[in-house]
Amino acid sequence: MPELRQDPATQEWVIVATERARRPEDFVRGARPQPAPERAGLCPFCPGNEALTPPETLAYRRDGQVNGPGWWVRAVPNRYPALVPEGSQDRTEDVRLFRRMDGLGQHEVLIESPDHRGTFCLFDDKQVEEVLLAYRERYLELSKQRWARLIIVFRNQGVTAGTSLSHPHSQIIATPVVPINLRRKHELAVRYYDSAGRCLYCDIVAQELNVGRRIILQTEDFVAFHPFASRFPFETWIAPLRLQASFALITVDEAKRLAKVLKTVLAKLYYGLNDPDYNFVIHTAPVGDEHKEYYLWHLQIVPRLTTPAGFEMGSGIFITTSLPEDTAEFMRGVRVDAGPREQAAA
Amino acid sequence: MPELRQDPATQEWVIVATERARRPEDFVRGARPQPAPERAGLCPFCPGNEALTPPETLAYRRDGQVNGPGWWVRAVPNRYPALVPEGSQDRTEDVRLFRRMDGLGQHEVLIESPDHRGTFCLFDDKQVEEVLLAYRERYLELSKQRWARLIIVFRNQGVTAGTSLSHPHSQIIATPVVPINLRRKHELAVRYYDSAGRCLYCDIVAQELNVGRRIILQTEDFVAFHPFASRFPFETWIAPLRLQASFALITVDEAKRLAKVLKTVLAKLYYGLNDPDYNFVIHTAPVGDEHKEYYLWHLQIVPRLTTPAGFEMGSGIFITTSLPEDTAEFMRGVRVDAGPREQAAA
Numbered sequence: 001m002p003e004l005r006q007d008p009a010t011q012e013w014v015i016v017a018t019e020r021a022r023r024p025e026d027f028v029r030g031a032r033p034q035p036a037p038e039r040a041g042l043c044p045f046c047p048g049n050e051a052l053t054p055p056e057t058l059a060y061r062r063d064g065q066v067n068g069p070g071w072w073v074r075a076v077p078n079r080y081p082a083l084v085p086e087g088s089q090d091r092t093e094d095v096r097l098f099r100r101m102d103g104l105g106q107h108e109v110l111i112e113s114p115d116h117r118g119t120f121c122l123f124d125d126k127q128v129e130e131v132l133l134a135y136r137e138r139y140l141e142l143s144k145q146r147w148a149r150l151i152i153v154f155r156n157q158g159v160t161a162g163t164s165l166s167h168p169h170s171q172i173i174a175t176p177v178v179p180i181n182l183r184r185k186h187e188l189a190v191r192y193y194d195s196a197g198r199c200l201y202c203d204i205v206a207q208e209l210n211v212g213r214r215i216i217l218q219t220e221d222f223v224a225f226h227p228f229a230s231r232f233p234f235e236t237w238i239a240p241l242r243l244q245a246s247f248a249l250i251t252v253d254e255a256k257r258l259a260k261v262l263k264t265v266l267a268k269l270y271y272g273l274n275d276p277d278y279n280f281v282i283h284t285a286p287v288g289d290e291h292k293e294y295y296l297w298h299l300q301i302v303p304r305l306t307t308p309a310g311f312e313m314g315s316g317i318f319i320t321t322s323l324p325e326d327t328a329e330f331m332r333g334v335r336v337d338a339g340p341r342e343q344a345a346a
Numbered sequence: 347m348p349e350l351r352q353d354p355a356t357q358e359w360v361i362v363a364t365e366r367a368r369r370p371e372d373f374v375r376g377a378r379p380q381p382a383p384e385r386a387g388l389c390p391f392c393p394g395n396e397a398l399t400p401p402e403t404l405a406y407r408r409d410g411q412v413n414g415p416g417w418w419v420r421a422v423p424n425r426y427p428a429l430v431p432e433g434s435q436d437r438t439e440d441v442r443l444f445r446r447m448d449g450l451g452q453h454e455v456l457i458e459s460p461d462h463r464g465t466f467c468l469f470d471d472k473q474v475e476e477v478l479l480a481y482r483e484r485y486l487e488l489s490k491q492r493w494a495r496l497i498i499v500f501r502n503q504g505v506t507a508g509t510s511l512s513h514p515h516s517q518i519i520a521t522p523v524v525p526i527n528l529r530r531k532h533e534l535a536v537r538y539y540d541s542a543g544r545c546l547y548c549d550i551v552a553q554e555l556n557v558g559r560r561i562i563l564q565t566e567d568f569v570a571f572h573p574f575a576s577r578f579p580f581e582t583w584i585a586p587l588r589l590q591a592s593f594a595l596i597t598v599d600e601a602k603r604l605a606k607v608l609k610t611v612l613a614k615l616y617y618g619l620n621d622p623d624y625n626f627v628i629h630t631a632p633v634g635d636e637h638k639e640y641y642l643w644h645l646q647i648v649p650r651l652t653t654p655a656g657f658e659m660g661s662g663i664f665i666t667t668s669l670p671e672d673t674a675e676f677m678r679g680v681r682v683d684a685g686p687r688e689q690a691a692a
Contacts, residue, residue: 082657082665095553095556095557096553097549097550097553097574098553098557098574098575150661152656152657152660152661154655154656154657154659154660155656156655156656160653161653161655161656162653162654162655162656163655171656171657173657173661175661175663177663179661179662179663180662181527181662182661182662184530203443204443207441207442207443207444210441211441211444228443228444229444279655279656279659280656281656281657281659281660282660283660300659300660302659307506307507307508308508309500309502309507309508309509309625310498310500310501310502310507310508310517310625310626310627311428311498311500311517311519311627313500313625313627313646313648314498314500314627314628314629314646315496315498315519315521315525315528316525316526316527316528317521317523317525319428
């Protein structure tokens with residue numbers, strides 16, 4: 001069973017996932033795992049191969065049997081989970097200062113399409129919308145677990161962003177702890193709320209809209225921008241324009257419109273930067289705090305363009321090499337209605 | 347001039363280094379900077395090419411002229427600095443919530459050897475010792491700057507660890523702010539000190555020694571171990587055995603013995619994992635706190651073996667795939683008195 005350990009110096013938690021353990025020898029260079037080859041026939045996420053995954057926790061299909069083909073979105077437990085839905089919530093200190101608990105939680109893969117070679121940002125609007133609604137459905141289900149404290153939805157695109165399987169998929173991890181860095185972000189937000197009487201994150205979004213120069217696009221419900229203090233070049237936030245602490249509160253109509261925004265932003269990266277690897281993650285309130293007025297969920301996209309190194313590790317200060325004003329301007333100029341060839345010619 | 351920006355949500359600072367700026371177009375895949383080719387004749391860090399660097403701030407040489415050859419360790423300002431020693435310490439908020447200040451500070455390169463093809467962990471003991479003493483000397487000098495708040499010494503080894511030049515070198519960055527995450531670590535340490543009456547970090551080291559299973563090696567003054575809650579496989583800490591808040595307080599004799607420990611640990615990684623890329627960084631007290639009793643400086647080594655991805659980004663929780671007990675055992679078993687071929691045969 002995996003294990004959670006709390007760093008006594010920072011109070012941050014670490015997962016020791018022994019079920020996905022590698023032996024020390026496996027880290028010898030050359031023996032490192034390579035990206036899965038494109039053998040669609042053996043891909044565990046492809047239709048027809050449903051038996052290669054644990055039983056599904058969600059599937060959108062019109063016809064067909066549970067754990068059979070016919071789905072267009074499907075969620076399954078990760079075969080190599082970081083956390084598993086068994087074990088105790090008790091925290092123990094067998095040795096003083098070294099606190100641990102069982103690796104209790106859930107780790108799911110959300111297969112975004114039956115199409116092995118699909119590209120998320122080039123999906124139909126409808127398909128992205130279904131993926132977002134599946135995120136919400138799994139959030140709501142996982143948040144009912146007695147141990148669930150935080151539910152993280154994320155997507156790793158490309159080998160340098162940490163993907164090992166190329167079939168389009170997202171991941172969802174439900175944790176039994178609230179990470180200290182999230183607590184601290186929320187402490188600051190609460191303090192601001194108690195002082196200003198408003199949501200800090202809403203005020204940040206409002207100021208970004210005032211300034212305007214870092215905005216990529218704005219719709220009725222959402223805004224996408226490169227934040228003032230971006231840590232990474234082309235780091236992008238997508239945030240709702242009305243107070244909503246948790247992604248789980250998104251309506252079907254909002255999901256529809258968010259799908260368009262998300263697709264557009266990712267397609268701008270795809271065409272503008274020639275299909276960079278990236279991660280995205282949905283920052284949302286902890287379980288039970290969905291209706292708080294001091295926080296705003298947001299989706300953060302980080303293309304893997306730079307390599308944080310020793311300085312970032314030592315200081316927590318990130319060095320970025322572009323002004324977000326400039327990258328936002330670049331993004332605004334990228335057309336997504338034309339293919340890459342038309343882009344290059346433009 | 348570079349700029350520092352404070353994230354209004356986390357109070358973390360970001361450096362926008364406009365002097366090393368790349369245009370957005372430069373991030374297009376294929377156009378990314380490649381590692382510098384091995385043309386030793388043009389390497390700005392090689393002896394004879396001193397004119398290719400800004401004037402030196404330190405050099406250990408017996409004979410020869412300032413900014414000429416004859417040195418065995420040399421420090422120079424980085425030609426593409428993240429921070430520069432000019433500008434104001436004033437913080438301004440032209441737009442409410444968006445606080446900025448000038449990118450005041452200093453960014454130096456410490457050239458560790460005249461030998462372009464040298465490998466740090468295979469240097470003579472004496473050479474590593476001289477490098478450590480040069481770190482200390484530059485620390486002491488930089489800490490005299492009125493604006494200096496934190497001095498970070500770090501080393502990036504290999505392209506995946508963020509190096510762009512292969513000639514052996516470390517870097518030193520002096521910042522005009524104390525990062526919030528360091529403040530928070532220190533707040534926890536102060537609280538522990540006020541409660542237990544002892545240094546938290548010293549107690550952590552003592553507990554690691556009690557447990558023993560994660561220790562790599564121990565000498566009269568130092569211990570090297572894989573911490574209980576390691577964030578990365580093979581993450582290694584080297585810490586002094588007596589209370590010392592700042593690396594700047596290290597004596598010449600201690601530097602001599604630290605050199606041996608550092609070389610041995612890095613050589614174990616080199617032979618054991620076949621020369622992995624890595625970062626190391628010296629965590630030390632902020633300027634002015636060198637004599638505090640609640641902190642212990644330590645050197646952290648992180649080989650680049652895994653790829654933190656969306657989950658880590660969203661949660662601050664790192665997933666590691668090895669028990670530090672196992673990796674420490676592996677490290678203890680790696681012989682460094684034999685070459686790699688002998689290792690493989692053993």
